[in-house]
Amino acid sequence: MTKTVLTVDDSRTIREMLRAALTEAGMNVLQAEDGVHGLEVLDGAMPDVIVTDINMPRMDGFGFIEAVRGSNKHRAIPILVLTTESVDDKKDRARRLGATGWIVKPFDPAKLVNAINRVAA
Numbered sequence: 523m524t525k526t527v528l529t530v531d532d533s534r535t536i537r538e539m540l541r542a543a544l545t546e547a548g549m550n551v552l553q554a555e556d557g558v559h560g561l562e563v564l565d566g567a568m569p570d571v572i573v574t575d576i577n578m579p580r581m582d583g584f585g586f587i588e589a590v591r592g593s594n595k596h597r598a599i600p601i602l603v604l605t606t607e608s609v610d611d612k613k614d615r616a617r618r619l620g621a622t623g624w625i626v627k628p629f630d631p632a633k634l635v636n637a638i639n640r641v642a643a
Contacts, residue, residue: 525642526550528567530560530574530586531604536627540573540604543631549638557581561589564596570642573634576605576612584619591620600641604629 527549529540537553544551552567554560556578572590576583583603590596600622603613608626616624622641625634 524548524550525570525638526552526567527638528552528554528560528563528569528572529604530554530557530572530578530583532556532575532578536575536604539629539631540634543629543634544638546631547635549635557583557586557589560586564590564593568596569599571638572599572601573604573638574601576603576607576616584615587616587619587621602634602637602641604634 527544529537529551531537532555541551552563552569554563558580574583574586587601602623602625603616603621604625604627606627613624623637625637
């Protein structure tokens with residue numbers, strides 16, 4: 523079964539890199555520019571996995587994770603954080619909010635696809 527992944531990142535370059543890596547792996551890709559846009563995309567979609575940045579305008583990744591976990595419809599979707607941040611307090615905060623995993627940018631496409639397949643299994 524083809525997996526659908528929602529990527530949420532304010533960087534157009536990162537969004538395009540994610541789209542290239544995930545479509546090459548045979549995945550469907552939905553994209554959003556920040557947390558607010560991510561919630562709008564989720565209104566009409568049920569992705570298998572969400573990959574989100576932390577530092578974004580309008581709604582950051584922490585707020586987005588909290589909103590997704592508060593949704594009856596989407597609370598069970600695995601969420602991977604993909605960010606330049608690597609400090610433990612931010613990882614702990616994301617984990618407490620319900621993040622499934624944490625990947626530091628720049629990302630290795632093969633490792634990202636492997637992580638998505640693991641959490642979506």
